[in-house]
Amino acid sequence: MLIIDPGKLLYDGKLGLLRERFSEKHQSISDFVERYESTSMEGAVIAGQEGSRITFHFSGQDSTASEPIIKLSAQYRIRDLELR
Numbered sequence: 001m002l003i004i005d006p007g008k009l010l011y012d013g014k015l016g017l018l019r020e021r022f023s024e025k026h027q028s029i030s031d032f033v034e035r036y037e038s039t040s041m042e043g044a045v046i047a048g049q050e051g052s053r054i055t056f057h058f059s060g061q062d063s064t065a066s067e068p069i070i071k072l073s074a075q076y077r078i079r080d081l082e083l084r
Contacts, residue, residue: 027084028056028068033077041071052079 001018003011011018028044032052039046044058058068065083072078 025057025059026063026065026068027082028058028072029082029084030054030056030072030076030078031080033079036076039076041068041075043071044068 001011001013001015002009003018027047028041030053032039032054035052039049039054041056041058043063044056046054047057048055056068068083069081072081
């Protein structure tokens with residue numbers, strides 16, 4: 001994988017090594033259509049909750065960016081989702 005920033009080569013290597021080097025914890029900020037009594041996501045911990053908005057932390061080394069979307073949308077109705 002190559003990562004290029006206007007004219008500069010920032011990274012040239014394997015995706016797995018890139019993950020190890022740069023990704024530790026990621027966040028999923030989820031706005032649900034309704035408020036659920038019990039909300040969880042496998043492989044993640046709840047870092048905060050305000051009404052129907054829940055922030056999950058998960059390891060960037062153990063999952064891809066699409067996994068939280070797949071896991072949450074299979075269990076809950078989501079209005080909006082942001083990954084960081």
